[in-house]
């Protein structure tokens with residue numbers, strides 16, 4: 001689709017005059033014989049579709065809106081509804097998520113639904129394709145969002161920022177087939193399958209007799225192979241990773257098979273469901289085993305990838321569980337040389353077994369490992385982030401509404417012990433500073449404090465959804481209002497933080 005911005009400044013002025021709105025300058029463009037823009041009035045945003053000829057009242061019947069005329073233009077003013085988002089994705093295909101394939105990519109989870117312009121500013125010119133609509137069902141439930149909300153919010157952000165280079169979407173950590181259906185219907189394109197519940201985490205502790213007993217009981221019929229054929233396929237076979245050559249012995253095969261065969265089968269089932277349900281719609285797959293109790297060894301990675309390939313699964317990225325700690329909102333915790341040695345193996349395996357991307361989950365703020373990751377993956381990498389963008393929004397609240405920040409801070413302090421349950425974090429509330437005597441101007445700096453970051457990170461769901469005893473949301477509306485009123489600061493704060501991530505990849 002041909003996009004023309006030659007007359008954008010002129011149209012921007014005319015649209016502002018006709019509608020009385022502030023027009024987002026990056027959004028103004030001509031495409032398909034019409035002029036498109038996003039505007040806002042009293043902090044409410046609208047899509048504007050206009051033409052310089054005729055009365056324009058029949059302008060694009062797919063869009064719901066009202067017409068205004070003036071300055072030689074007819075303008076249709078459209079609210080940011082789901083139906084209008086659907087119509088926009090049809091009319092301007094760059095506003096719809098697309099396949100990212102093996103391009104280097106960054107996942108930009110946006111739990112508040114207003115971060116996309118900041119994410120785009122970070123991704124522009126970085127060599128990373130941004131995945132702007134990314135949320136797991138678990139996080140959607142925590143924030144009261146739906147798959148449609150997630151895609152629509154990205155669509156509006158794309159339009160506002162006038163970003164035409166294409167973006168991806170990620171239905172993250174899918175554990176059940178029905179969620180594939182709802183995310184497909186909403187327009188998601190990347191499906192991250194998480195078979196973690198089907199990993200036998202106890203396999204490391206089994207002795208040889210136990211492993212043997214469990215191995216022979218694996219569902220070989222479903223796996224489409226016999227026990228003997230599986231042994232023959234792996235035992236003694238060498239995998240040349242360049243810097244090292246790995247091979248399975250009897251014990252390591254049994255352990256890998258016992259630990260991961262259930263996960264392989266679950267992934268195959270999810271993949272087949274996806275292929276069938278997609279019915280012509282674009283899709284691609286990520287396999288994530290990052291949420292297991294023990295790190296994925298090189299041999300286990302080889303086993304998982306080889307089995308998935310044998311069973312016909314195709315994927316663009318795979319997320320192993322790495323050595324060390326990938327805690328929320330903070331840098332990598334662990335031995336960097338150990339990480340490098342193990343990461344080099346994972347990257348080499350990904351290249352050897354088909355050339356897919358290594359995906360880094362809980363990837364935000366892991367600044368010390370990015371240069372290592374870049375060195376071994378080249379471009380075959382996906383960096384997945386989410387909560388760190390929420391923390392940057394909190395930083396904006398700290399700067400712009402200190403009183404609200406202090407309330408959220410106290411609330412999060414009390415919620416931490418409860419909310420941390422499902423997260424990898426190690427903050428101690430005893431180390432969180434007492435901020436009662438702290439100057440307002442020092443509050444944003446708290447967002448650089450290890451324990452404060454984790455405290456605020458894991459409590460986001462409670463902060464966003466807690467209802468007051470008398471009804472109404474405790475924080476959410478005021479929180480969102482601060483971001484609306486300080487929109488540019490929010491985008492620039494976010495962009496600077498995300499750019500810092502991407503630049504370390506070189």
Ligand SMILES: [Zn+2]
Nearest residue numbers: 288290361362
């Ligand atoms: Zn993950």
